[in-house]
Amino acid sequence: MKKATILLVFFTLSSLVTLAQKSSKIEKQFLEWFFIKNLKIKDDHILYVSKSSVYTIKEMKKYFDKDTLTGLILSRKITVAPQIIYTKNERKYVVRKIEKLETETLPDNILPFAKIISSDTLNHIFNDRTKGWNYAYKKGIKGYYHFTKPIFFRNGTLCIFDYGYGCGNLCGYGNTSVYKKTEDGWILCLQLDNWIS
Template sequence: MKNISCFLFLIFLFSCREKDENLDLKYEVLNQLIKEDSQKKTDLIYLYKTSSATNFNILNLDKEKIDEFTIIPNVLELKSDSIFSSQDIEYLISQTVPYDSKVFDLDKEKIIGKYDIIKESDLFELKSNYNGAKDYWIKFNDKFGKKCLRNYSEPIFNLRKDVCIVQISESCGPLWGGGYTGIFKKLNGIWVQIGTQDHWIS
């Protein structure tokens, strides 16, 4: 009985440690991205937030075959290569399911530096009486000032935790927005963008 208790305790300790390590890595990535964005020369003023849910849709091309000319919007297409193994892809997918119930708000205490950060809940009132994009942005500017909204998804990682995927988007008005999915690799302690997919603009 004592051995079983010790075994269960070790499993619990390991799972908590792994969860904490992932959380630290997520904020390591997000802190770097926010800092780099803030240092770019621009007249725009940003509010920062994470997406309302981890909403990646990943297609494993090792298991599902599609025509090479077929384009599936809002889907990240991955296959085993020099960046991701087949096991990596399955692990990435496991971090997105069920994506519609996972909410990850930026914790201001974990962001290094002084930035304007808002939560998804700060936008609920604006979305509850939605009368179109133009009306939404009028209300947005009344509440927050003339600012843009910069969104980051919750980072997801490969098995070695040295490559991650982040969706990044930006909105400055009803007809001004864009984004993409970035693939980042940790090189010499810095997360370097090594690939992109799913670019969009409005």
Template sequence: MIRIRWYAPLFVFYWMISLHANAQENSSAATLIRDIYSNWFNDRPFAYQECDTFFYSDKVDTAIMNKVKANFLSDKEFKEWDPDQAAYVKRKTRFTLEERRYIVAQLDLIKNMKWPAKMFPFAYMIPLEKVDPLLTKTDQSKLKPQQKICMEVHHFSSPIFLRNNTLCFFYLGKSTIFSKEGAFWIYEKIEGEWKRLASIYEWSVANTGKYNKEIDFFNIP
């Protein structure tokens, strides 16, 4: 579940870059994105309250979006996620040809989209190409372990809405000195809250030792 909070400046920003979308979509997009920041701020372990900066990249890796697009085009239906069972169920989500064309076009647009600096309070934007060098530098530095853990870079896409703002396609990822991961999910709005419906693409890779190998959850040998 993604929590609903209010952050007016972000709403204004998203309205400026999405003049083609309706007001309802703008509000939902702002809610989804600002909740990434709110969740980070409220869920920090007490011992690491010195993590006072929210790091995020200016865009999502094009290679990841290409994999998302390939998965979406190759699958005609997607197994739905049941949070109560914590498992996929037999129900499946399907899309019309018109809907699929629209989603593909929007995925292509995301590849060229960049987030600005200062989107949130106490936040710092890092160009995507500088994320890995910065994490390596942090890992090799003499900073305290707690400070190294604070170097957590978030990646997120512009939300894509469908079916009168009841479905949303959204990518969330994270890079740390230990690992990288990301997931592109379809969310469904239920009683005013966005909840996971189905997964299109998920991935994870460890940064060190024997785990330095990408794990593609959709193509496990």
């Protein structure tokens, strides 16, 4: 009986490790596509914050208050907003994943050209009114990204992802969008919000 229990625990842990590795591989593939092919980042390095903000998580949850995700109309040629109707189980699953973002942190070097900028560094720069972006520029910080872990649903064919880039007092942009898996990577399916400063 003891051997059976030990074997069961071993196989369960092995399965969890395999699942985690598969999940992180899919996340990495999406992030590489997003930053390299979609945003066409050519920098030899970018900085990013390792944790999602409380505000971002709160805003992302709002999209799942109803059973339909409705995107923004991004072209004058389109007169009806694009939508995705999701199941109750998909909704519960995605909301749980969004809530997990509150405690999860992105690993360092999640991409070959990316490096975490610590919250302490940002607080040191931006909580002091005498410093701010001019000080950041002098220290070689041209800007930094913040983004969530990609959340995959519908058997990995759809992904909700939030990102933003801050580069100055009136310099920044970002959005929350749903992407659809294709043979070549991903395509924008719905843009749920966007901002620019």
